[in-house]
Amino acid sequence: MSSTPTPRTRVVREPQRAVYDRDAVNQILDEAFVCHVGFVADGQPYVIPTSYGRDGDVLYIHGSAASRMLRHLDKGVPVCITVTLVDGLVLARSVFNHSMNYRSVVILGTATLVDDPAEKLAALRAISEHILPHRWDDSRLPNEKELKATSVLRLPINEFSAKVRVGPPVDDEEDYSFPTWAGVIPLEMNSGTPIPDDRCEQELPAYLQNYARKKKS
């Protein structure tokens, strides 16, 4: 499904890299798990990193990221949530044509507090399952006091765009004779060996082995 960009989400720079397709956007959102939330307080922009979850066309973040934001939250707060995956350094022959391979999503909208306890619990589960599938059911679930101490914000994924760059460098024709190495250095986030804490007595469960974000195709 494709979405029509608004003047606010239409990609201005390098428009050939723009993606307005919801499925492609969801793929990026599902591979990443940290977003950067932008909001305004007293005319000053703030950008805070936090984790998130997705449930259909809604993005959820929880309040640990949002304290400064929540103080300014009345009936919702205009936000920009940006998600970025860096896939590689693109080394051209000219400095000017150096680039990166990346996939990023920008979502604009109004974030609102989730009041309904059932939606709140479902949202927290969505965030948990987004970061680490199966973990929710293998943890001690939130109690009422903990739920009260946690704020959850919802942002409908309605106004969005993505930017994607893939592939080798593109040099000006006259630069191809310049004697330097040119190509891509791929970058990927990998997990290391899990480190149990001092009081952990359990074997490492299957769902924690070879943690990876990329969907194996």
Add this chain to the structure above:
Amino acid sequence: MSSTPTPRTRVVREPQRAVYDRDAVNQILDEAFVCHVGFVADGQPYVIPTSYGRDGDVLYIHGSAASRMLRHLDKGVPVCITVTLVDGLVLARSVFNHSMNYRSVVILGTATLVDDPAEKLAALRAISEHILPHRWDDSRLPNEKELKATSVLRLPINEFSAKVRVGPPVDDEEDYSFPTWAGVIPLEMNSGTPIPDDRCEQELPAYLQNYARKKKS
């Protein structure tokens, strides 16, 4: 050197994770190379990912990220530049105490256009060397036309704070008997095998072998 937080940069949530030390902040800035720039246009926050460089107490970004921002730039634009490194998933026994190990820096201030050609060139070199040391001298350098097509913004690193979480999960005492695996899954960005482009005839130079962001100690 420690910096005094302002009311805008004082860490509100989890203040024990706050770091106001400039050297620690510089270490985070130097290990990462993608920032998220927040700015405001017509009351709407925008957050755009871009690369950056550091020269002493100044952060530089270039205009490819800044087109929407630059349209609103007159004598400088209030920005928030946030840099985030994710070091691991922290799996506690309770959902509530799950966390991440991370290092993030938030810098507030006014970004201004770099007009001086010498500073502009030095800034572009700083960005290039920040992402990939030695590459600048091994590339075809920018010509006048390319320099004109590139905007560079400077942001003094004066008003900043960092947040750092390290170490194992911390559970409530009564949860330690809950039968689940608990500990940390380390995460790190790694480089893969460099991929030369179709017209590359050069051997891979030493500075491109084993590209890594973490300083080896």
